[in-house]
Amino acid sequence: MSNSNSKQSILIIGAGCSGMAAAYSLSLQPQNYNVTLTDKSHTLGGSATSYELDDHLFGADYINDGVQGASPVFHNTLSMFESVLGFRASDVGMQISFGNTVDSFWSNVFPSHLVDQFQQDIKKFGRVLNTIKRFEIFFALIPVDKMLKIFNFHPSFGDRMVYPLVALFFGTGNETKHISSAILERVFLDPSMRLFEFSEKSLLASVPHMKAFPELSRIYGKWKSKIQSNGNVKILASNQVNSIERGTKEAKNAGGNIRASLTDLKNSHHRFESFDQVIFACDADSALKILDAGSGSTWRERKILGNVLYKWDVTVTHHDYDYMRKNYQMTYDSKYNAERYDLDSKKAFEFAQKHWRPLYLIKMYEEDPSQVEMSFDLTHYQGQFEGMPSVGTDADLKPQDAPPTERQAGNQGKEHSQSATSDGSQHIERDKTLPVPKNHVYQTIYLDQDSSDRWTKYQVNRDKIILEKWWKQQSHRFQHYAGTVPWLWTINGKNNTCFAGAYTLVNMHEVAMVSGFSAAYQLGAPYPFKDDENCARLFRLYLLLAHMSRMRSEDRSGFFS
Incomplete structure (x- = not known):
């Protein structure tokens, strides 16, 4: 949860639907969060693209x-x-x-x-x-x-x-x-x-x-402008995250829990930045690769994310x-x-x-x-x-x-x-x-x-x-629903790290979006559609499944909501 005396610094890796959803939620409280959203592609949207x-x-x-x-x-x-x-x-x-x-x-x-x-x-x-x-x-x-x-x-x-x-x-x-x-x-x-x-x-x-859908390139362009309008979110396309160190001496000395190695693919400029939290809004393979290139993944992360077959x-x-x-x-x-x-x-x-x-x-x-x-x-x-x-x-x-x-x-x-x-x-x-x-x-x-x-x-x-x-x-094989989906809650929120994306449940745009909202929500950000029961129904289910959590007391009407 965010500290009232200082802003949390959040890194989101991946500017597809789940990363954009997380960034949007965090953008709604500029007093609490500074956010950097990166994607190695030169356009936003992940697999949701438009072509001329x-x-x-x-x-x-x-x-x-x-x-x-x-x-x-x-x-x-x-x-x-x-x-x-x-x-x-x-x-x-x-x-x-x-x-x-x-x-x-x-x-x-x-x-x-x-x-x-x-x-x-x-x-x-x-x-x-x-x-x-x-x-x-x-x-x-x-x-x-x-x-x-x-x-x-x-x-x-x-x-x-x-x-x-x-x-x-x-x-x-x-x-x-x-x-x-x-x-x-x-x-x-x-x-x-x-x-x-x-x-x-x-x-x-x-x-x-x-x-x-209408033209997705316009939707994601407008979404980018909306997210950046409160001034607390930077969106960096053509920027690749090479490695993540969590809880290391170098990360602490840099003033955060997370030390990220990034490369600007437009000019090959390499740099390090520090953050308090990281959201992996990319595929499971990429998340493990980035973690293992830094301070390493945990055995649970290797077991759960490594079980995802692509x-x-x-x-x-x-x-x-x-x-x-x-x-x-x-x-x-x-x-x-x-x-x-x-x-x-x-x-x-x-x-x-x-x-x-x-x-x-x-x-x-x-x-x-x-x-x-x-x-x-x-x-x-x-x-x-x-x-x-x-x-x-x-x-x-x-x-x-x-x-x-x-x-x-x-x-x-x-x-x-x-x-x-x-x-x-x-x-x-x-x-x-x-x-x-x-x-x-x-x-x-x-x-x-x-x-x-x-x-x-x-x-x-x-x-x-x-x-x-x-x-x-x-791959939506049954092993995915035995070895990955039921256990994500054991790694989400641990080591200042959350994981989001359609792979966390099933390959649907709706799941990707809800996973991004959920990751941000666990960091204290608001869920933007809490008053819409049609929206909140899946959000509650996903929050329970992927984070073993429920909506905050101010966002629910009863104990089990």
Whole structure:
């Protein structure tokens, strides 16, 4: 907690969502904190980036890359972006297209032969979700593939329907079969994490409405200005933290508990600075590397953070429609229709015939259908292609009020791309006609570099590739929920150190933001949405899980709140 006679000096490593959230909370009490937020990238946002496009070819001058949008129940994220910063996310109906043969295809738009084939499994799945919820502590340690066997589901039901659905919406990729069964249950039933509404007739009740973000480079640029407005936070991009010493003689002599070695990557200038506290808002591997380069990590930190498994994925953003047609079901075809003649099914078939526009698409490897590649049609997903202003429709600010200072450009990917030069002004053409499919922007994700021999990446026409990026992605295996998540509270707050990031629970933007708020809260900073029960619900849960703590007495209405 902060000392009333002096300010605490806080170092935050990582300016993605969790680091920015922590910095924002700390910025609200400039009398108590001096904060330095660093990131080795030249732009803020972590994996939430925007990239410059050729407006004349594609009908928009940017895409959001890495993070596309959020569930409407991501209340902390939406409250920050909309209520605090003034942007507006847009509603989008999430049509999905999985597989491209009669034996593999299904969608949430209309019932297919595959849905009919697994009708009994689908009905049983609903009952099993409630069983998992009732005995969640037990099922938290059981991976999904083992759970499906325990309840005697048909193996192809998991391969064809359950795994690809969760992989696509939840970011678990080809590790879906190994994730905790409790996580699967929560994406259907948890009010703070729910992505799907279950239907015993078709698995998904309807086309879920999601939120597509406005331009993330403008959001993070505006967030940066907001954080710095009280004068107690420095945000340093292109600054790398090399090592951290905690509690050493050198750190004490420098006037703090933490001695950090930093390098300004713009000019290679090396320096040391001292702090009272450090928040690692970066991935677990990087946190351990920085600690071990200094005074060293503790055995608990090595055990808990070292248990986080990362894999390398690559995204290829392109406009190769021929590749998409070959590998995905891009158009409606009545041959996939289930043999149903009820009124609701007929309406669904008619709707699909007129309004088929899938955003999420899955390709399954026939030799192992549980392993997938996935794609997004960004032209269908992101509102700027239809004329939505880059700050969102009916936003509280204008595009020129939030220039895209964090937008990336160039053709070498995240670490080497240049900053874009737009001044923020924008010509708005509402209700634009979408480009023809060959000029749509697609993003295809190839999962796990160790399985690259199966990738169809090299089928993409090189002349139609816009951007290629590698991503370090956390594996959601069940060991993560046995060896990392339940034990983070034993290292958080120890040795003047906190850890934040989506890896501390599950790979979701909402979790990343709440983890940053929680780290700052444990240092005495306010939680900005304590009066919003929808926001506070997940915050309380995360605070208990990751810090074994509850909200302060002045922030709660009862002892157990």
